[in-house]
Amino acid sequence: MSNRSSVKFSKDYPVPEDMKAWVLGDPDELKLVTKKVPLPGRAEALVRIDAVAICATDLEVISYGTPAIFEGGAPFNKNFTPGHEYMGTIVGLGQGVDEFEIGDRVTVEIHAGCGQCKRCRMGMYTSCHNYGLNYGDVNKGHRANGFTTNGGFAEYAVNNINTMIKVPNEMNDAEATLVVTAGTSMYGLTELGGLVAGESVVVIGPGPIGLLAVAVAKSLGASPVVLVGTRENRNSIGLDLGADFAIDARKGDVVERVKELVGPKGADYVIDCAGNEDTVNQAIHMTNRGGKVCLAAFPKKPVQFDLGYLAVNNIYLYGIRGEGRSATHRAMAFMAEKRFDAARVHTHTFRMNALPEALRYARERVDDAIKVVVVNNSSELSVSAQTQ
Numbered sequence: 522m523s524n525r526s527s528v529k530f531s532k533d534y535p536v537p538e539d540m541k542a543w544v545l546g547d548p549d550e551l552k553l554v555t556k557k558v559p560l561p562g563r564a565e566a567l568v569r570i571d572a573v574a575i576c577a578t579d580l581e582v583i584s585y586g587t588p589a590i591f592e593g594g595a596p597f598n599k600n601f602t603p604g605h606e607y608m609g610t611i612v613g614l615g616q617g618v619d620e621f622e623i624g625d626r627v628t629v630e631i632h633a634g635c636g637q638c639k640r641c642r643m644g645m646y647t648s649c650h651n652y653g654l655n656y657g658d659v660n661k662g663h664r665a666n667g668f669t670t671n672g673g674f675a676e677y678a679v680n681n682i683n684t685m686i687k688v689p690n691e692m693n694d695a696e697a698t699l700v701v702t703a704g705t706s707m708y709g710l711t712e713l714g715g716l717v718a719g720e721s722v723v724v725i726g727p728g729p730i731g732l733l734a735v736a737v738a739k740s741l742g743a744s745p746v747v748l749v750g751t752r753e754n755r756n757s758i759g760l761d762l763g764a765d766f767a768i769d770a771r772k773g774d775v776v777e778r779v780k781e782l783v784g785p786k787g788a789d790y791v792i793d794c795a796g797n798e799d800t801v802n803q804a805i806h807m808t809n810r811g812g813k814v815c816l817a818a819f820p821k822k823p824v825q826f827d828l829g830y831l832a833v834n835n836i837y838l839y840g841i842r843g844e845g846r847s848a849t850h851r852a853m854a855f856m857a858e859k860r861f862d863a864a865r866v867h868t869h870t871f872r873m874n875a876l877p878e879a880l881r882y883a884r885e886r887v888d889d890a891i892k893v894v895v896v897n898n899s900s901e902l903s904v905s906a907q908t909q
Contacts, residue, residue, distance in 0.1 A: 523560040527616060528567065531623040534612040536567065542602045542675030543876055549584050551674075551877060556600070559671065559679045560613070566621055567613030568629065568680050573673040574606040574698035574867075575883040575893045577728070582668070583880070589668045590653030604674035605631045605667030608688060608697040618682055626688040628697040629673075630704060630849040633664040633681035647708075647843035674876055676897055686850055689857045695870060695894045696856070699733070699863040702892070703856060704849030706734035706792075709815040710741060711846055712839045713790050718742030721783040724764075725804060726795030727755035729866045729892045730817055732762055734792050736861035737852070739763030743790075747782055749775055749803075754889055758865050779807040786810070792817055798824035805831050805838075813837040869893045 530536055542556045561567045581587060582603050586595040589603070596603070608628035611621050621627065634646025638661075641649050651661035653669050664681055666672045688697045710717060722743040724734045727750035739746050740763070748759035748767045756767035766782050768775060780787055787809035793800050796818025804814045805827055814836060831838060844852075856863050868891045871879035876895055883893040 523562045523615065525560060528560055529614040529618075529623070530612070534569070534610070534623055536569075536612050536677070540676035541873075542671075543604075543873075545583060545596055545601050545603055546598055548586070548597060551583065551880075553874065553876075554600075556602075556675070558677045561615035561618075561679045563616045564618060564682050565615040565679050566611045566618055566627075566682060566685065567615075568607075568609040568627065568678050568685075569612045569897075570607050570609040570673050570676060570678055571626075571898045572608055572694035572698050572894055572896045573604050573873075574695075574702070575604075575879060575895070576606050576702070577883075579603055579605070579667070580880065580884050591669060592656045593653070602671040602673075602675050602678075603667050604672040605665075606698050606701045607673030607678070608694055608700075609678075611685075612677075620682050621685065621687075626690075626697070627680075627685040628688050628700045628849075628853070629666070629680050630684045630686070630701055630844050631665050631667065632843055632845070633684045635661040635663045637661070644846045647841075647845035674873070674895070676873075686853050688853075692857065693864075694896065694898065695867050696864045698894055699729075699867065699892065700849050700853050700856065701844055702729045702866070703733045703737060703852035703863055704844035705730050705817065705841070706737045707852045707855075708844050708846060708848035709734060709792050709817045709839075709841050710737055710790075711848055711851075712841055713792075713813045713815050715741075717790060719744060720789040721745055721747070723747045723749065723779055723783070723788045723791045723804075723807060724759075725749045725770075725791065725793045725800045726818065727752060727759050728794055728818075731792070731794035732759055732866050732891070733861075733863060734794060734817070735759050735764045736762040736863065737855065738790075738792075740855050740860040745783060747779055747788070749779070752889070755891065758891075762861055762865055775803050776807045784809075788812060791815070794818050796820045798826070801826045805836060808834075808836050810834045810836070813839065815839045815841060817841055866892045867894055871895045873897050
C-alpha cells in the first residue's frame with residue numbers, strides 16, 4: 522500500500538487528506554460521504570476529477586450491480602464509488618512514472634488489464650480473464666475504475682498510466698469526457714476490420730455510442746453511413762455528425778428501407794447500439810453475405826434471433842466490451858483534429874453535488890438528455906442544469 526511519502530506532489534496542486542465522494546448503498550441508493558484521498562502506487566497517478574459523464578452502464582451498476590464486481594461480489598454497501606467516464610488533472614505521481622507530469626490534463630479509459638492473461642497480451646484488456654480479481658489474496662492487478670475499483674463520482678481517483686490520455690489545451694473538460702464513448706465506437710469499427718472506407722455502414726440506435734459511431738465511421742471514410750432511430754432530434758444530430766441518411770424506425774420496414782439506400786444485397790457493416798430483439802434481427806437481415814454485425818449494446822434479457830440466416834449467409838457477428846485495443850487514443854486523435862464534433866451529444870451539465878438529479882435526467886431522458894456531464898470545477902458551469 523502506498524503512503525504519501527512515496528508519492529510525488531507539487532505545491533502548485535495541493536492535495537488534501539480527505540475528499541467528498543458518492544458511494545453506493547443499497548440498489549439505487551447513493552450517499553455523499555467523506556473518504557480518504559486514494560494514493561497512487563507504482564505506474565499510477567492521482568487524478569483530480571474535473572468532469573465525469575454519465576453512461577447508461579452507470580445506471581445499470583447503481584440499480585442492479587452488474588457488470589461491476591467489487592471486493593469479490595456485488596458493489597452494494599461496500600463504500601464503492603461508481604462512475605467511469607471522467608477526465609481531470611494529474612496532481613500526484615506514483616513511483617516510476619515519467620510518462621506524465623503534475624498539472625497534465627488527462628482523460629481516462631476504464632480498463633487496465635492484469636497484463637498477464639491471454640487476452641491482455643493480445644491487447645484485449647477489456648476482456649481481461651482476471652476481471653474482478655483485484656482484491657485480497659487473489660489480487661491480479663486488474664483495474665476497471667467504476668466497476669472493480671472505485672470510480673469517478675468523487676473528487677479524486679487513482680489511474681494506471683496505461684489508461685490516461687493527454688487532453689489538448691483547446692479541448693474543454695466536458696468534451697474530454699466523451700473520449701471513452703467515441704473510443705467504444707472506434708473499438709466496434711476496429712473489431713469489424715477497421716478498413717471501412719468506401720463501405721456501407723448502418724448504425725442502429727442514436728444514443729451516445731450510436732451517434733459517435735456515425736461520426737467515427739464517416740471520419741474513416743465509410744459511404745454511405747445510415748442511422749436508424751426513433752427520435753427525430755437525435756436522427757438530426759446524427760446527420761450533423763456525418764450520416765448520409767437517417768431512417769425513422771417507426772415508419773415502414775427498416776430492413777427494406779436500408780436496402781433501398783445501400784443496395785439490394787444489404788450493408789457491409791451494421792452496428793447495433795440499441796440492443797433488443799427487434800434490432801438484433803434487423804441488423805442480421807440488413808447485412809449482405811459475408812458482411813459483419815457488431816453488437817455494441819447488451820440486451821437486458823435473452824433474445825431470439827435468426828441464427829440460420831446468419832450461418833447460411835456467412836455473416837460474422839461480433840460483440841464488444843468497452844473501448845479495447847487502445848481505441849480511445851485513436852478517438853482522441855480524431856477529436857483533437859476536429860474530424861467530428863463529439864460535443865454535439867453533450868446536452869446537460871450539473872455540479873457533482875447534484876449527481877442524483879443528473880442521474881435522473883440521464884435515466885428518464887429529461888429534456889431529451891443524451892450525454893449528461895457532472896463537474897467538480899464550478900467555472901465549467903454557470904447554472905445547475907445547462908442545456909446546450
